Amino acid sequence: MTSLRLRQATRDDLPSLMDLETAAFATDRIARRSWLELLASPAAAVTVVAEGPAVIGCSVVLRNARTRVARLYSIAVSRQARRQGIARLLIEDAAHRAGRAGATELRLETRFDNLPAQRLFERSGFRPFKRVAGYYQDGAEAIRYRRPVSPPHRDDPAPPHESRPCQAK
Numbered sequence: 598m599t600s601l602r603l604r605q606a607t608r609d610d611l612p613s614l615m616d617l618e619t620a621a622f623a624t625d626r627i628a629r630r631s632w633l634e635l636l637a638s639p640a641a642a643v644t645v646v647a648e649g650p651a652v653i654g655c656s657v658v659l660r661n662a663r664t665r666v667a668r669l670y671s672i673a674v675s676r677q678a679r680r681q682g683i684a685r686l687l688i689e690d691a692a693h694r695a696g697r698a699g700a701t702e703l704r705l706e707t708r709f710d711n712l713p714a715q716r717l718f719e720r721s722g723f724r725p726f727k728r729v730a731g732y733y734q735d736g737a738e739a740i741r742y743r744r745p746v747s748p749p750h751r752d753d754p755a756p757p758h759e760s761r762p763c764q765a766k
């Protein structure tokens with residue numbers, strides 16, 4: 598894999614974000630109008646991994662100014678780019694971003710039957726702490742995960758809005 602870049606999504610990425618979402622999720626997809634709100638919201642960070650002009654992964658992190666808990670609202674990687682460490686990269690970026698925003702914890706939900714995602718999150722330092730019945734549109738149960746995040750170091754690199762090269766495995 599060559600020349601990956603991690604950067605903040607813009608309005609121009611909307612078609613790619615929607616394609617990624619449609620390919621990755623059978624239910625509970627983020628609708629166009631919600632993407633537009635997320636892209637415009639100061640409380641949301643939509644991050645993409647791009648390989649040349651193609652968006653091959655994305656994450657959405659939501660911050661809540663009233664709590665120290667940030668939420669990894671969505672993460673998806675295109676089928677042809679999977680098992681190359683892209684999701685892990687997005688998670689580390691999300692944790693870093695949450696720490697910079699003052700959060701001490703990052704939380705997320707995933708379907709009880711999404712075993713790849715559960716493995717990914719457990720390998721990335723998340724621990725399950727709650728099950729929520731009937732969470733998804735089709736009635737499926739969610740498992741709620743959390744992981745602590747650290748505050749930024751003084752000599753932290755690139756502010757989150759910058760595009761930067763990155764390397765998966």
Ligand SMILES: CC(C)(COP(=O)(O)OP(=O)(O)OC[C@H]1O[C@@H](n2cnc3c(N)ncnc32)[C@H](O)[C@@H]1OP(=O)(O)O)[C@@H](O)C(=O)NCCC(=O)NCCS
Pocket residue numbers: 621622671672673674675678679680681682683684685686706707708711712713714716717718720
């Ligand atoms: C889940 C998903 C984001 C993983 O993306 P990815 O870029 O392939 O993940 P990574 O390559 O960073 O994998 C990191 C680790 O997660 C685990 N993992 C990822 N995919 C896995 C799979 N299909 N089966 C088992 N373990 C898996 C492995 O431990 C992997 O490490 P390894 O490759 O060294 O064994 C991707 O499969 C996806 O987009 N799925 C559809 C959308 C989705 O389910 N999102 C999460 C919903 S909350």
